[in-house]
Amino acid sequence: MQIAPLLRPPSSAIRGADALAAPVGWKPEQIVAVPARRHGSSLRGMWDALRGVEELGNGQPLSPVQVRTLGAFLADEWHAPAAQTLADLEQVRFYVGGPAARRPFLATQVDHAVYVGSPQGLDRILDWEGRRWLVHELGHVMQWRRADAETQLGKTRRSTAEYVVGSAIAVPTGAARWLHGKFRGSAQTLRDAIHDAHPMERETEEHAQSFLRQPVTDTLMLS
Numbered sequence: 001m002q003i004a005p006l007l008r009p010p011s012s013a014i015r016g017a018d019a020l021a022a023p024v025g026w027k028p029e030q031i032v033a034v035p036a037r038r039h040g041s042s043l044r045g046m047w048d049a050l051r052g053v054e055e056l057g058n059g060q061p062l063s064p065v066q067v068r069t070l071g072a073f074l075a076d077e078w079h080a081p082a083a084q085t086l087a088d089l090e091q092v093r094f095y096v097g098g099p100a101a102r103r104p105f106l107a108t109q110v111d112h113a114v115y116v117g118s119p120q121g122l123d124r125i126l127d128w129e130g131r132r133w134l135v136h137e138l139g140h141v142m143q144w145r146r147a148d149a150e151t152q153l154g155k156t157r158r159s160t161a162e163y164v165v166g167s168a169i170a171v172p173t174g175a176a177r178w179l180h181g182k183f184r185g186s187a188q189t190l191r192d193a194i195h196d197a198h199p200m201e202r203e204t205e206e207h208a209q210s211f212l213r214q215p216v217t218d219t220l221m222l223s
């Protein structure tokens, strides 16, 4: 799961990846912006999730090409069972609002639900150009899956607790980095500096960056 925002620009700026064409069928043919059932603010939306309010499973799914390509990639990257990873990606549903409400290009993940702040953000995360963002959020699904609990709700509570513990490290570390960067003219926001210092964020972001370095032939063959 993720509370902190992902505000960086999408992947078009990543070196070496610019020329890669999207695999055929990458983006879902139809993208429907389904409103979240969980509450429309980050804290109350998370509280809904922790107390067991479920989404209805009617959100926007990944395309079959995304499920196959990213299922194979994520299982390999995270050393996770392939069948379980594929099953998880088939169940992933995107919603607009909920814990990501009112922040257009913010995403938050809870169990199989990924919340995006706006229909434009939803379009972007499912586009090839938004693949780094997508792989980052799906990495949070991988973190959720590995949480040491039997039930889905148990995993949500466990991974949320892990995130909060990580925040205790990330807040002072990120704030110190931000302050240091300020003296050197860095434009990074405090919020981004804290986000980037979080161990769970760093972990999933490393795998997202790794996806960008995949040879194009691999990606195309998997699709």
Ligand SMILES: [Zn+2]
Pocket (backbone or CB within 6 Å): 002, 006, 136, 137, 140, 201, 204
């Ligand atoms: Zn994140």
